[in-house]
Amino acid sequence: MSLAPDxxxxxxxxxxxxxxxxxxxxxxxxxxxxxTVRSGVSQPAVSKHLGALKLAGLVRDRHEGxxxxxxxxxxxxxxxxxxxxxxxxxWQRRLDALDDLLKRMDQ
Numbered sequence: 001m002s003l004a005p006d007x008x009x010x011x012x013x014x015x016x017x018x019x020x021x022x023x024x025x026x027x028x029x030x031x032x033x034x035x036t037v038r039s040g041v042s043q044p045a046v047s048k049h050l051g052a053l054k055l056a057g058l059v060r061d062r063h064e065g066x067x068x069x070x071x072x073x074x075x076x077x078x079x080x081x082x083x084x085x086x087x088x089x090x091w092q093r094r095l096d097a098l099d100d101l102l103k104r105m106d107q
Contacts, residue, residue: 004079011056016041017049021058024072031067 012018020035032050036043050070053059057076062069 005083007056008058008077008080011052011058014049014052016045017053020046020049021053021072024059024070025074029062029069029071031069033067035070 012021016039020039023035023038024030032043032047035050036046039046041049050059050061054061054070058073059070060073062071
């Protein structure tokens with residue numbers, strides 16, 4: 001597996017980071033303050049999670065005065081979509097082969 005899927009899996013493994021990313025996907029661009037309000041964690045923790053999400057390419061920041069606005073970058077999930085598609089094909093072939101074997105055994 002290449003570095004991109006590994007980094008994405010590690011980044012999204014944390015439930016708080018996943019929740020922040022999902023919220024940005026659903027609700028659009030938000031500031032750290034807005035994300036902190038309903039996150040259940042401190043502002044420094046939200047900032048740290050946003051840093052990890054940004055490093056993985058999952059969020060982008062935009063500075064406006066003293067505020068930093070964050071937005072989700074759903075296209076960054078493409079390596080995971082590719083990986084899951086490959087795994088789906090792999091397992092589908094295996095299950096089809098098992099199904100064929102079971103049918104032959106029943107005859």
